[in-house]
Each structure stands twice: as C-alpha cells, then as structure tokens.
Amino acid sequence: MQNKITKIREELQNGKIESLLISNLNNIWYLTGFSASFAKLLITKNEIILISDSRYSVNAQKLCNNLEIKYIEINSDKNFWNNICEKYEIKNIGIEADEVTVSGFNTLKKKCKNINFIETRNIIEKIRIKKSKDEIDILRKCAEIGDLSLQKVVERFKEGITEKELAWIFEKSAREIFGASGLSFDTIVAFAENSASPHHESSNKKLEKNTPILIDCGVKYKNYI
Template sequence: MDQRLQKLRAQMAALKLESMMVANLTNIRYISGFAGSNALLLVTTEKQYLITDFRYIEQATGQCPNFEIVNQEQKGTLGKAMEIAEHDGIKNIGFESDYTNYSTYVEYEKYNHFTFVPTKDVVENLRQIKDAEEIKKLEEAERIGDLAFSKIISLITMEYKNGLTETDIALELERIMRMNGASGTSFSSIVAAGAKSSLCHAVPGRETLNVGDFVVMDFGCRYEGYCSDMTRTIVIGKPNEKHQKIYQTVLKAQLAALDAIKPGLKGKEVDAIARNIIKDAGYGEYFGHGLGHSVGLDIHENPRFSSAEEKVIEPGMVLTVEPGIYVPGFGGVRIEDMVVVTKTGIKNLTHSPKELIVIE
C-alpha cells in the first residue's frame, strides 16, 4: 500500500493539492486495504487518515496499518475530515467529483474557509495497471470460475432432461464458487437458454434447457476483493448449420483479437479486429457492445476494448475479450476470456475449453 500512497501523492503534487479526500469505497480499498462499507480517506502530503464509525474501528486497524484510524463520532466522516484539516492547517482539498452528490457538495459550502478542488479519475488511473499481487488474486478468481464451469457442464449433462432451469444453473455456479474460496459473485450471473440467449444481459429464470438451445453462461466471482469474468456458450442437442456458423464466427473473432493484443495498440484497434470478422460474416448488426473491459476490484473498469476507446493498452492491464452475436428469435453466442497484457502480448487467465460443447 505504501507504493500506492506514493503514487497518489505524486498525482496530488501534479494537481497542486495539499490534501485529497477519497470517498469511493473501491478506491478506498485500493489505497488503504479497508473493505468495510463506511469510510473516508484524507491524505495529506505527510499523513493519511481513515475515518470511519465505531463498527469498523477494529477492522480498519487490522486492515490499514499505514493509516491513522479516526472515529467519526457524531460529526460524520466529512465533519471529522474537516476537523483534521483545520488542525493540520490545510488550505485546499481535492475531492472525487464523480462520487460527490449535490447534498454532499452543499455540505462543503459550510466549510468555506477551505478551497475544494474537483478531481476526476485520480485513483482510477492508478488502478489501470495491476501489480503482481493484484494479478495473482485475479488469476485465482478466474481459476475458481474455470472450476465452476467444468462442474456445471457435468451437472447439465446429467440433469438437463429432468427440467434443469436457468436459475438452477446460476445458483449452482455461485455455490461451487463459494465452496472453492470465493467470497461471492462479482456480478449477477447470466444464464440464458434458447431464444433468450440473444439478450446480452438476460436474467436467469424458470426457463428449462431444450434441444436446439444455445445456453450462454456469463459469470464470475470475487477473491480477496478482486473479480473474475468469463463467458462460455454451449448447445443442447446436435447443432445445426446456423448454430455452427454463429459459434465459429464468434470464436474466430475472439482468437484473432487475443492473438493481436500487445502494448501500444489503442483499445479501438483491438475492438476493430474482432468486429470486422463478425461484420464480414454477415452478423455486424448483431454485435452491438464493446469487445471488452478492464477488470479489477470492480467488474467494469477502464480502459476498454471498444470502437470509441483511444487509450493505448499497457503491460499490467487486465481486460476481457468477449465478442458476441445475438440474433433475436434464435439465440446468441458470447465467448469471453480475461487476459493480462504483457510486454509482448498477453497471458490468458481463462483456461476453460472454447470448442463448441454439445450436450446430448
């Protein structure tokens, strides 16, 4: 955490800030290690405070050895931060503008002897490059996902003829991941069968799996705060020509993108590789989302692989690669891996098979 504080202070210096308040809980965890639900960081050029309430004092003391832990008492986190700033002779205070609502901003006006400076993406930009410890946790989260996928295929093979539902599969995926070290899911699992699989973010329901169905499973877990994300699509019963064409097109697009990723490319350039393959196959209108997104403490981070992304990818970034084709009334296919950008290409953290799995 010392290095993260040093990097934050370097950004503060560049912005000519004497101090900065960090309010977003994910950013708080990244900078301090605190994993509770109520806190505010106040970082000055020489000191760092974590302000929280009585419920979390003991937890914060254990998780954040580099921080002075302060009980907010009856003042609230902001009021206590202003008391500390007054004591330390601070004149200007940076704040995270994206996480400050209007009512909080009105509170700032009560402290008009300070200069409040809006900032944007200061900590988020630091989070884009993962360190070795972060990558290790992301890799373990994805390993748990791979394990869950292998076990869920066995369940589907044995039980789909007995009325197995999308919800059954989603619940079992979560159970397996939790039983193998996950603290929970990194997002609400997507399990979609048949025509419903054309819905990119379908919610699992009571629909059963039937012959002729594509079944899309997009899921992930949290391991020590870090997220995994993977998608696999299978088919129930012998696939027809349309099943095969759609699936193989998505797979071809994903493999081409994975092969091309390297430092120095813009996110939009990687996106175009997969998108052009899908377009050339006649399915361009059925691929409407970006190719991928960064993953870390949040399931969706920046930069992204999208047609609008100008950011150049760098070693240490962790992103998904997830092309898809979604045909209303028929179904959809998405194949997603999570990769670490290296100095020369990528390290793929996802190891589940990608050839079309047929359940008969």
C-alpha cells in the same frame, strides 16, 4: 501501500493540491485493505487518515495500527470536518469529483468554509491501471475459479434442469469448492429464446433437446473480478 501513497502525493504536488479526500470505497480498499459501507480516506502531505463510523471502529483501529496510519471515528459534531482541517493545517482539498454527490459536496463546503475544494479525476485509477505481480496472480486465480465453476455447470447439462438450477450450481461451486468470495454479477443462464436477451434473469424454464444455452458468469476473489 507506501509506494501508492507516494505516487498520489506526487500527483497532488503536480496539481498544487495539499490533500486528497477519497470517497470511492474500492479506492480506499485498494490503498488500505479496509472494507466498509462508509469510509473516507484523507491523504495530506504528511498524514494518512482513515475516517469511518462506530460500526467499524474495532477493525479500523486494528488495521490503522498495523499500517501506522491515523483513524478518526466520525461524529455528529458540526465542526468535525473543520476541526480536522485546522488540526492538519489543510487549506485546500482535492475531491473525487465523480464520487461526491452535490448534496455531499455542499455539506462539506458549508462545514469547511475556509477550505478551497478542487475537483480531481482518476488520480488513483491511473495508478490502479498498472497491476502488481500480486494483483496479476489474483486475477489469474479469479479467472481459474470462473473456468472451473463453469465446468461444473457443463457437467450438469441434462433435459429438465432449470436455468435457476444451473445458475446456483455455478455460484455454489465458485464459493464452496473453489474459494470465490462472491460473484461479479448475478449469473445469467438462458435457454432457447431466452438466450436472445443479454440481461435475462434466470428462470424456472427447463432445458430441452437441441436448444441454445447462454451462460454469462463471473466471480469475485479477494475483491477482484
């Protein structure tokens, strides 16, 4: 993690930005391994601060202890964000411009009146482009799971089986046999004229002889797809 943080701080320094508030949950997971429906990660010159709510406090605190970073549980105090900025002597904050809503941005500005907010784009995404050996191994495993699961589907081709049944065979094989954590998207199985629709929703249509079959599928493994 530290190498990634160092690269981020170098980018911030080049842009004369003191700190970065990360809102993209995938980016937060990439940097810390923390997964939640709500989280923020604040990177300053000297600190890394994970912010989430009470639902995730136990896991967040344990993770932060292991990573030796700070955890702060968000609360309803109207001065919550302002207090953080004062405590860590923050004068300007970079925000992920493509991740923050207008409402969210206006709320931050209102609560941090003396802070200068700076739009940033793709700071972390640029780092993520270059994959580590571990990431490459995960991606290869992900592709392998997809291939093996698809083979299970092909083995079950027979007249009368439905699109939904084949889609379920793929998902069940990926999860229960080969260890996928989920699907990258809803599996599409389409027979005959349905195969002409690129975003077809698998139905109860049955397979007949001499008809085309379209299968669009993918899996998720260790948060990679």
